[in-house]
Amino acid sequence: MFCAVGFRRFSKAAALGTGLLLFRVMTGLLLASHGMQMVSHNMGGEGLDGGVQEFGDDGFRGGVLTALAAGGGQVVGGLLFELGALPYLVAASAEPGGAHRSTTRC
Template identity: 55%
Template sequence: MDTGLMLLRVVTGLLIAAHGVQKVSPWLGGRGLDAGTEEFRRDGFRGGTVTAVLAGATQIGSGLLLAAGLVTPLAVAGAVGVMTVAVSVKWPHGLWVQNDGYEYPLVLVIAAAALAFTGPGEWALDEVAGLTPWPAWSALAAVTLGLGSGLLARLVLSSGRPGREDHGSRSWRHR
């Protein structure tokens, strides 16, 4: 079981962190901060650069913490929060990623939430530091905080514009 939890934790965390790196830099196939800023504006967010930096930093930080299994409830709250925003952006396109849908961020939300409820496993820094087991309520609190903060961020940072004008023209193949 610990091997499965480690694999889930490391892959999910590193994918979330890498997605954040792409938002703010040209590394890992990213297009840099200017492109990340423009993407947030097209998606109907205010704050452009600040929004991109905060989202990228949250993804990098929570992803790395999740991968390491360190302060897992905090890592889950950050990962669920930022990926909830991604789900909300992609929601109008439907479920499937082929249509720029929310399938991928939803999988990351569910994987992070599952780790909150199972714990990070014995091969995690939480275990080494003596932080586990986390109290039973911490999983529910982490997931609830993540969902709530993600939806609140979407509401507060929304520019009031409907979002991208070219919903149908951008697909996963053109990224």
């Protein structure tokens, strides 16, 4: 077996832990950046006005408060998920209106 000098073999547990850490960090950053797009013009977002318009088009009431709650929840939730804090609660708040897109209006 070839073994280069300076490289150690990692155990399966260490490799799995490293992979899960990378997954958690990338998912948290993705969720937080999506929330930032909803409430600001950073990263190509339409800002708070775009978030209000999107929720209004989907049939939600509340305007600015709804957009701020959704965007703020995604930013805070993404950062908490990245840190590994409260993962189940964060996952539940990740997309508060996620199921509304599949429903039809009568």
